[in-house]
Amino acid sequence: MTNSYNGIFLDRDGVINEKRDDYVKSISELKIFPYVAKAIKKFHELGFIVIVITNQSVINRGIITDKQLEKIHDEIQENLELSGTKIEAFYYCPHTPEELCSCRKPKTGLILQAVSDWNINLDSSWFFGDSDSDIAAGKSTGCKTMKITDNFNLLDAVEELKKLMTQ
Numbered sequence: 001m002t003n004s005y006n007g008i009f010l011d012r013d014g015v016i017n018e019k020r021d022d023y024v025k026s027i028s029e030l031k032i033f034p035y036v037a038k039a040i041k042k043f044h045e046l047g048f049i050v051i052v053i054t055n056q057s058v059i060n061r062g063i064i065t066d067k068q069l070e071k072i073h074d075e076i077q078e079n080l081e082l083s084g085t086k087i088e089a090f091y092y093c094p095h096t097p098e099e100l101c102s103c104r105k106p107k108t109g110l111i112l113q114a115v116s117d118w119n120i121n122l123d124s125s126w127f128f129g130d131s132d133s134d135i136a137a138g139k140s141t142g143c144k145t146m147k148i149t150d151n152f153n154l155l156d157a158v159e160e161l162k163k164l165m166t167q
Contacts, residue, residue, distance in 0.1 A: 005118055007125035008043045009111060009138060010087075012054035014130035015148050016076060023058040026068070027075045035155040037083035042158045044085060046165065051114045052090045053127075053137070055104050059094035066094065089114065105129075106136035115141070128157050 013019040018031040043050050052073075058064050073090045080086050091110040095101040103109035115122060127138025130148040138145040146157045 003119070004121040005049045006047055007114070007118065007120040007122075007143075008048040008050045009053050009114070009125065009127040009129075009143065010050060010154070011105075011127075011129035011131065011134045011148075012052050012076075012090075015128060015154055016052070019130070023063060024072060025058065025064050027072060030072055030075055032076060032079050033153065035153060037080050037085055039154040039158045040080060040087065041083065041085040042155075042162070046158075046162065048126075049088045049118060049120070050086075051118065051120075052087055052092075053105065053110045053114065053134075054090070054092045055133075056092040056094055057096045057104075059092075060096050060099065088118065105131075106133040106140065108137055108141050111137060111141045111143075126161065128154060 010016060013024060016032060016036050017024065020029060024030050040050050056069055059066060059069060069092065077086060091114050093101060093103040093110055095104050097104065114120060122142040125143045127134060127143045127145045128148055129135060129138065135145045135147055146160065148154060148157060
């Protein structure tokens with residue numbers, strides 16, 4: 001068996017980029033927070049792989065296509081690569097809440113798929129998100145969690161994680 005990884009699971013909107021009430025529908029609407037690359041680089045330095053787990057009902061609502069969403073994720077990745085870092089993978093749920101799928105957070109389908117694909121050790125993994133459904137999904141899989149807020153961003157979270165790892 002291959003080595004297992006320690007994972008950092010990140011929500012996208014509100015954690016990596018500004019959240020919009022009308023959804024991020026294009027690259028021009030994507031506003032990546034300026035500290036994100038530094039935070040992701042620090043997660044890697046601490047020995048974690050970084051995976052995005054995001055609800056994107058904008059697809060099944062017919063607002064954008066999978067291909068348009070992939071372009072948004074490619075833009076995030078290109079932005080990170082300019083700073084010498086990356087996200088290992090993006091997992092997204094295209095379903096609306098009414099579809100009652102198993103992958104829309106707070107359900108755990110996407111996290112469990114990433115765990116399987118990447119051989120991630122959940123006991124030493126973390127989920128960082130800005131919504132209660134993110135935190136619930138992380139806790140349901142056995143991850144430790146931290147909530148991102150207007151007063152506690154991803155860079156603050158990685159610094160807090162560093163402190164916790166040295167205790």
